[in-house]
Amino acid sequence: DRRRTPHIVFLASSGMGHLNPFLRLAAQLSARDCRVSLLTTHPTVSAAEERHVDAFFAAFPGVRRLDLHLPLLDPSELNCADPFTLRFESIRRSAHLLPRVLADASPPVSAAIVDISVASSYLPAVAEMGIPSYILFISCAAMLALCAYFPTYLATKNTFGVGDIDIPGVWRVPKSSVPVVLHDQNQLFAKQFLENGQALPKANGILVNTLHAWEPEALAALNEGKVTPDMPPVLAIGPLLPVPKMSVEGESVSATLAWLDRQPDRSVVYVSFGNRTGMQAEQIRELGIGLERSGLRFLWVVKSKVVDRAEVEVGLEELLGEEYLAKIKDRGMVVKDWVEQAEILRHRAVGGFLSHCGWNSVVEAALYGVRILGWPMGGDQRVSAAAVARGGLGIWVEGWSWQAEEPIKAEEISERLKDLMAAEGLRASATTMAAAAADVGGTSYQELTHFTESLTL
Numbered sequence: 001d002r003r004r005t006p007h008i009v010f011l012a013s014s015g016m017g018h019l020n021p022f023l024r025l026a027a028q029l030s031a032r033d034c035r036v037s038l039l040t041t042h043p044t045v046s047a048a049e050e051r052h053v054d055a056f057f058a059a060f061p062g063v064r065r066l067d068l069h070l071p072l073l074d075p076s077e078l079n080c081a082d083p084f085t086l087r088f089e090s091i092r093r094s095a096h097l098l099p100r101v102l103a104d105a106s107p108p109v110s111a112a113i114v115d116i117s118v119a120s121s122y123l124p125a126v127a128e129m130g131i132p133s134y135i136l137f138i139s140c141a142a143m144l145a146l147c148a149y150f151p152t153y154l155a156t157k158n159t160f161g162v163g164d165i166d167i168p169g170v171w172r173v174p175k176s177s178v179p180v181v182l183h184d185q186n187q188l189f190a191k192q193f194l195e196n197g198q199a200l201p202k203a204n205g206i207l208v209n210t211l212h213a214w215e216p217e218a219l220a221a222l223n224e225g226k227v228t229p230d231m232p233p234v235l236a237i238g239p240l241l242p243v244p245k246m247s248v249e250g251e252s253v254s255a256t257l258a259w260l261d262r263q264p265d266r267s268v269v270y271v272s273f274g275n276r277t278g279m280q281a282e283q284i285r286e287l288g289i290g291l292e293r294s295g296l297r298f299l300w301v302v303k304s305k306v307v308d309r310a311e312v313e314v315g316l317e318e319l320l321g322e323e324y325l326a327k328i329k330d331r332g333m334v335v336k337d338w339v340e341q342a343e344i345l346r347h348r349a350v351g352g353f354l355s356h357c358g359w360n361s362v363v364e365a366a367l368y369g370v371r372i373l374g375w376p377m378g379g380d381q382r383v384s385a386a387a388v389a390r391g392g393l394g395i396w397v398e399g400w401s402w403q404a405e406e407p408i409k410a411e412e413i414s415e416r417l418k419d420l421m422a423a424e425g426l427r428a429s430a431t432t433m434a435a436a437a438a439d440v441g442g443t444s445y446q447e448l449t450h451f452t453e454s455l456t457l
């Protein structure tokens with residue numbers, strides 16, 4: 001039966017930035033008449049992940065739920081304090097459990113879609129079961145190019161430590177934009193990144209949440225073999241659309257959206273730096289003053305802890321002062337809990353986004369025509385911020401860093417925010433490109449169609 005319905009198993013990893021694209025693609029493929037199973041690992045690092053996994057299965061009863069319960073690793077043994085990197089490691093070490101989990105999957109599995117963070121052990125395990133494997137790369141194509149080129153870079157350089165990395169056919173990533181954790185080869189994340197990069201050729205293909213119009217050079221260089229000669233096909237399938245009709249317990253949706261309903265069109269700057277990173281208290285205060293001085297309306301998500309389950313928490317009053325909160329209350333809303341970001345970015349009142357440039361955040365903003373002022377910190381965020389500027393999705397100030405000894409001053413923040421809100425031209429192009437790509441017949445839709453059709457043959 002050549003036209004059988006493909007059965008696709010998603011092997012997700014850890015962190016909301018990894019989980020969201022998996023849920024979105026799983027939803028999209030199940031709407032395209034694929035059978036879908038989703039494997040998630042437990043316990044999750046953040047409470048947000050647990051809530052979203054549960055909400056997803058409630059909204060998509062047709063998707064088969066597969067759970068993997070994993071032991072927690074000892075951070076001191078691995079010389080790593082980051083809970084997400086530790087989680088990647090324990091998932092990487094769980095590949096031997098896959099045959100048992102997938103053994104009685106019915107109908108037989110047509111393809112497995114694996115998270116990049118666990119590719120080095122999951123791809124060979126899946127291949128051994130005779131199942132074609134694909135990677136869902138959750139960051140931008142430029143970052144995929146860095147991941148693919150990194151093993152060659154390390155093999156050919158003759159100095160100790162990492163410098164500027166000139167990715168063939170893409171661009172030169174300055175040392176300051178290479179993720180800090182890659183500068184030291186003894187770091188657990190650096191080891192994972194290298195091994196996952198080496199494993200890329202084992203995949204049958206790589207799906208990336210981007211589009212040709214945003215990242216033409218990186219996608220072309222990857223597919224033409226310029227970055228590394230043994231690259232499998234790279235399919236640009238973005239923008240992945242947020243999953244509709246998921247109601248997640250405990251979200252402060254109504255308060256923020258109700259506030260946005262009272263603001264004029266395109267007048268509000270949304271400010272968020274993701275879940276993972278707490279900004280230094282002094283920088284938070286400086287940013288607060290900058291927002292106030294800009295005279296703009298703003299919705300600001302303040303995070304003061306690394307993981308939402310952490311016990312030590314500083315209240316907004318303590319961080320910003322009651323006086324400040326009273327002063328801005330007519331123009332600004334400050335929240336510290338989880339918000340439904342995609343709904344916020346879709347709201348007509350939001351016109352700009354001061355963002356850490358987590359790639360999902362970038363894609364969500366571009367999808368709804370919200371221009372970005374990038375303030376990246378670590379990880380892939382400086383590479384993503386460069387992709388934002390190159391792709392016409394927003395602007396970034398390269399000199400702004402969270403590692404700086406002195407905080408970025410309020411005056412400078414306020415000036416850049418005003419520039420952002422005045423840059424009306426950025427908006428139209430990003431949305432038009434995203435809409436065209438995701439529409440039936442658009443480039444991303446076609447790439448996803450080729451992918452699903454290839455599985456039915």
Ligand code: BUP
Binds near residue numbers: 016272301359
């Ligand atoms: Br915070 C937050 N609500 O309150 P990225 C995030 N998100 O919906 P990365 C919310 O989480 P880090 C919130 O829309 C995006 O889909 C957001 O992924 C959503 O960040 C996702 O933007 C976060 O790729 O960093 O790089 O994973 O883990 O720090 O958020």
